[in-house]
Amino acid sequence: MRIVIVGAGIGGLVAALSLHAAGHRGIRVVERVRELRPLGVGINLLPHAVRELTELGLGEQVARIGVAPARLAYFNRHGQPIWSEPRGLEAGYRWPQLSVHRGEFQLLLVEEVERRLGAGTVRQGLRLTAVDHGAGDGGADVARFADASGAITSMEADVIVAADGIHSAIRRQHHPDEHGPVWNGLVLWRGTAIVPAYLDGRTMIMAGDGEQKFVAYPLAAPDAPAGLSRVNFIAERRAPEGAEAQSDWNRPVDPAPIVDLFAHWRFDWLDVPSVIGSAERILEYPMVDRDPIPRWTFVRTVLLGDAAHAMYPNGSNGASQAILDARTLAHRLATEPTIEGALAAYEDERRPATARLLEMTRRLGPEQVMQLAYERAPGGFADVHDVIPQAELERIARDYKVAAGFDPARLNERSSLSVPATSPQGV
Template identity: 60%
Template sequence: MKVIVAGGGIGGLAAALSLHAAGITDVLVLEAVPEPAPLGVGINLLPHAVRELTELGLVDRVAAIGVETAELSYFTRFGQRIWTEPRGLAVGYRWPQYSVHRGRLQMLLLAAVRERLGPGAVRTGARVTGFTQTAGGVVVAAGGAELRCDVLVGADGINAATRALLAPDEGPPRWNGLVLWRGTTTMKPYLTGRSMIMAGDGVEKFVAYPISGPDDRGDVLVNWIAERPVDRAGARGDWNRRVDVADVLAHFGDWAFDWLDVAGTIRAAHAAFEYPMVDRDPLPRWRDGRVTLLGDAAHAMYPIGSNGASQAVLDARVLAHALATHGDVEEALDAYEDARRPPTTAILEANRRLGPEIVIKLAHDRAPGGFDDVDRVLPMAERAAIALRYKQTAGFAPELLNERASYSVLPVP
């Protein structure tokens, strides 16, 4: 079986590695850019994704480039703690949670694909522009060439060409009026040194987490996100663009907590970038014949709950398992979609309702000026139920993940 994967991002590379691990070794990844580079800022790999990377034999490499997250804490706009929960091994998972630089993770996966599948397994400068289905496979147009395969996997992101070919009337991603400013800052650790924090009031929000261990001066690289509504009169402009940190400080310049100088973190950033808060409506189907979708191409969602990259890794593993264990390709693709489309749709919709971050809005709505006792504002039982409900929706409740059968087809090394 020959599989072509459109897109050399995290999802596409994880798909190639998963297919190879399942015994499907004739895999070609087509990447649009001439030379992949370690771009982007920080992301989180939740325990369900770390389980899959562990079973792919990559966890030691991931641990070497990231930070094992100790806890996740939610705070008010004034820096008052609403809720803290341990993460990863500390809460009973068999696998940790890592915060990593997206670009470094992509380069790690790219190196692993070239090691395991060969240096020609990733073809750069080859954007997929079309495909034609035949009786026995797919003819893919990319980079001025026509390539034949048994299966085409569209993993080419939120603006995927493959998705546009399957849903030509869909239009651009849906924007909810919020903007994210993102950056990285080298700074002294805060709280435990492995803390992921989210603070805000339901309108404005600040997120931070370290994505490197301490250097020889004790400094760490911290990924931060500042989020708020903007009025652009419907004009999206040049998204994903570099901006002056003064643009961010115009809104967050007076944010400072006893335990973290938010404005100072922003001011000291290496660079700041602007992103829209966009997603796409769920599709009724991912498969068309021998073509299917994966990752953001299938289910682009708001960056809430730290789930985007993790869900792409899960897609990759389930797809490989289905193709390796079904005799008929289309039955395999249906099995993959049946396993993945309903839960990712549920996560997408939960993220539109703010997911677990709803505790920030609830605390502000009930006590806009702050509180003396958080339990009177947002009882522990309510906070815990919100957190558990999202874990169950996203597939990483500890007992469910720890007991779920492996997606590995061949014995795990």
Template identity: 60%
Template sequence: MRIGIIGAGIGGLATALSLEAAGFRDITVHERADRIRGLGVGLNLLPHAIRELTELGLRDRVEALGVAPETLVYMNRFGQHIWSEPRGLAAGYRWPQLSVHRGQLQLALRDAVVECLGDVIRLGHRLVDVQGEDDGSETVRFATADGEITATYDLVIGADGIHSALRALRYPAEGAPPWSGLTLWRGVAEAPVLVDGRTMIMAGDGDQKFVAYPLGAPEDGRQRLNFIAEQRGTGPFESLKDRADWNRAVDPGPIAKLFADWRFEGLDVPAIIANAEEILEYPMVDRDALAQWTFGRTTLVGDAAHAMYPNGSNGGSQAILDARTLAFHLGTAARAGAAVDAGAAADRSAEGAAIDAALAGYEDARRPAMTALLAGTRATGPERVMLLAAERAPQGFARIDDVIPRSEREEIANAYKRAAGFAPSILNERASLGVGDPA
């Protein structure tokens, strides 16, 4: 089976590795950028994603990139404790949660793709069009520095992010991602060790928020922290051009002033922001849920399919789950013997039927779940405890149990884990998504 992947981000590279592990070899990854530079800041890989990377044989190299947080703490804008919970192994999972630099993870996945599949990443390839052929294959047209080229695949997978060209071809009237009204500033800074060096902190409410977590081990009382500062109604994001610029660097000074009073025990927010190596400004945008991901022999994964707000730290993890689920269904169909030698017309028909069945199985497994999760993130996901604290006790509180009973806080946390597919009992007990070589 000839497979073309559009996009060499986390989702696209994880898809290539998942397909290779399922026994597929004829894979090409097309990337719009002229080089993979490993850009970005921090991200969290939740235990369900680490399980998949472990089964792909990548856990050690990914674990070496970052830190395994053991505790997540929610606070209000006054630094008062709302809720805390263990994370990763400390929460009873068989796999850790890992905080890593997105760019370093992308480069590690790229290297793994080259090791497994060879020189299959085509840089400087901008998707222009995809046309279905009479035999069920898809002819893809790319713009390159040397002019337009075409390639024909039995399956095309769009992993090209929130501004997906493949998604735009299928939904040409969709327009720009809707803006939530919130602006994010993301950065990395050297700072005093955060609590015990393995703690994530989220502080604030629906109008202003600060998130920090470690990206490196403590050294001489300091460590690298990833942070996200968030403010409602700030930022000139009225045009698609602005919304599309994910690497817009800004002066940290004005951002630090927005958080001038946010100095809590062990957490000096304005100092962290002021000391950032670089601050990137983002609009908080997502995409509306789609009624269909698959058209012909094309489908979507990751942000191209279901870009969502970062509430819950789930975007990269869900892209990896998409990749593994798609590869599982394709590999299972092949192992069942539905896809056979592609030489004869009858065999081509059988192979096509297997692809169609696998794509239907993938979409049935992932799209309804992601539609529900997207709605949950728009309702702030597990961060709802911070909104409730602000609504019910805007000036702070003496006892959080008088504001939000423990049972309510527990259910908010557990409901999100169930929706995102990483409740410990569900994740620890479900069957593997790994498959062997196709028959």
């Protein structure tokens, strides 16, 4: 089967590895940038994603470039604890949660694709211009790409996987009247810093509410002699009225104004302005997502990852959902009798699930507990259970895990998405 994957991000690369593991050959990955570099900052891979990476034989490699947080803890903007829960293996999963540098993880995947599928599998510097459906031999779709000079390269494919991100050219081709990414008015500043280890050195923290928030988690184990740790952080605040969003994930900014915004966030367990001020560099971008669309499949072309369902980072689930997309698509193409049936089954499974999850992230997802604490006790509290009952806290955490596909019992018990490495029936 001839397969063209548009986009060498996390979703596209995991799709390539998953399709290859299921026995497919003739896979090409095409990326618009001329040189992939380790850009970005930290991301979290939740246990359902780490399960899929482990079953692809990547678990140990990914674990070596990251750290497994043992706990997630929520606080109000005064540093008072709201809710805390174990994560990964400590929470009863068979797989850990891993915090990794996005760019390092992406390059690891690129190297593995080139090793397993062959050198030259990932072609860079080609921008998709259009897909002509049914224009190739045997009714294949044809993807047309332009290089920096404008020269056009055409590729026929039995399946085209559109993993080309929030500004997907294929999505735009089929939804030309769709507005741009939806901004909720919040601006995020992301960075990494080497700072004194906080709490137990393995806790992911979120402090604040729907108007202003700070997130931090280690990207490496603390250096015991120095007591320092490399952490990833996200500082977030609602923009002034009338501000406009620019959906650029890599715009460097001066840290000083952001330090000022968080000047009073000095907790006895973490000095937030000091963390921000210690950043190697800070990238600014707006919190944007995309509205759900009624269709992901167009003849032999299908959307995946952010191209299909870009969502807010509440719940730390974007990369994990792209990985689930990739594994589900490969599983369906290997187990359904026809390509059309496989693409339909993939969409029937993943589109409703991600639409539900997108709606939950717009309601803050599991971070709802911080907003409730702010609304009910903006000045703080003596005991969080005077503000939010324990049962309500547990329900919010449980409901999000179920919707996102990583409820511990269900994840541990569900069948594998791996398939024997043989050609799928009917192809």
